[in-house]
Amino acid sequence: MSDKQEQLIDLLDSRFRGEGTAKMEEVIHADPEAESEWHYLHLAVDAVQDAGLHAQVAAVRSAWVAQQSAAARPAGGTVRSLYRNVLRVAACIFILSGGAALYKYTSTTSAGVYGKYYASYTLGTTRSAGVPDALEQAYTNKDWTTVVSLFGTAKEKDNKTWFLTGMADLELKRYDDAIDKFQHVIAADVRTGTDYFQDEAEFYLAMSWIARNDVNEAMPLLEKIKANKNHLYYETVSKMSFRDLRIIQYKNLK
Amino acid sequence: MKVAEKYTDVELIAAIGDKKDLNKAILFLYQQYSGTTSSFIIGYGGSRQDAEDVFQETVISFIEIVKKGKFRMEASVKTFLVSVARNIWFNELKKRERSGNREKLYEAARDQKEPDVSQQIGDLEQKRQLREVMNKLGEACQKILLLFYYENLSMKEIVDHLPYENEQVVRNKKYKCLQQLTGLIKSNPFIARQINETAK
DSSP: OOHHHHHHHHHHHHHHTTOOOHHHHHHHHHOHHHHHHHHHHHHHHHHHHHHHHHHHHHHHHHHHHHHHHHHOOOHHHHHHHHHHHHHHHHHHHHHHTTSGGGOHHHHOOHHHHHHHHOOOOOGGGSOOOSSOOHHHHHHHTTOHHHHHHHHHHOSOOOHHHHHHHHHHHHHTTOHHHHHHHHHHHHHHHHHHTOOTTHHHHHHHHHHHHHHTTOHHHHHHHHHHHHTOTTSTTHHHHHTSOHHHHHHHHHHHHO | OOSOOOOOHHHHHHHHHSGGGHHHHHHHHHHHHHHHHHHHHHHTTOOHHHHHHHHHHHHHHHHHHHHTTOOOSSSOHHHHHHHHHHHHHHHHHHHHOOSSHHHHHHHHTSOTTSOOOHHHHOOHHHHHHHHHHHHHSOHHHHHHHIIIIISOOOHHHHHHHSSOSSHHHHHHHHHHHHHHHHHHHHTOHHHHHHHHHHHO
16 A cells, blocks of 8 residues: 555544544645545545445344334235225225216215225334334224224323324224314324324324215315325325315205 | 334434434334335335335435434425435436336426425435445455444454454554455446546
């Protein structure tokens, strides 16, 4: 190794340790060869630091995935089965409405919109705190009544507890109870200035209103979500037919 | 590793800057925000694996940005992370599909009001190339360089971690390893081309 390279590495290390030697740097910038070597040395340190960070994040990710996999269902299967279910519900609605395609007005209902756009919330494929507690486990097992029962006896309830129980209420078609829970989550976030489960609560609150045929209540929430590209449910709401929702609003007025 | 601490945005930034809290901060990022970005990636044609990979890259980029003091808190951490993830995913899509309308469609889906994070993220391809170069380095060299430049250990501390006789041996070895790594970087065609273009 040449003396110049050694000096550059010494300088790099001393700078790395927070010891400045401005004079040496002036010398480097005056010498194109040294400047080029200096640049490559910096790239080398960048490569090392990136590799270190990559390994550290990968290690945490592995631990996180291991935690999740115990509770999670295969996401791909869930999506496909949900998709099939949505298609089945849509097909049923079509048949039951007796040629609904001919008369959009008569076929557009809250139940139809709800069935088309509702998808169960899967704990494993979104966010979840580390080790699942009994309520989370019951939720993962789709044991909705146990979720509601555990909620009743829980001493400490955070937004996640309220939200999951709201979802269990929604699955049990207890729409008023679900609405109460989701509103609680949103109110708690407003109070504390956080957004813990806020996006989820907003979307499923809107869905609960639709399920109750109160589209008027759902519309402001849906419009709010549609206006925010960073909202977790932006993509879902963007795909909703607002024309259908307005038809329902109009029908409800009559 | 169980439940991560709950952080406000300000606390999270502070935790990222503190070496001993970094793992907790990373876990918090996963618990709080991996679902948000995954939904987006899957919504734009990615697989579950894509979503996980993109989020990992997002976390790495975010930590680098914070450590370099480039995160100015003009947007919330959530908003910023989603923007970083979008940027990384769009870049990945560009790589996968150089032509066709889909790319334009994805580009059109960008929100003009969202923070432009491309400058802060830097050159993703260069990062990938540097990572590959690093992987070509022998294990012993990787360890010694990681201990010095990532773990920030002194020569004396490195002697305790690795089977070298004394600090001078470690110092010499580190010199050689850094020289070797620099040589590998110089011989990488992508990086060499980039540096030549920058020099013009």
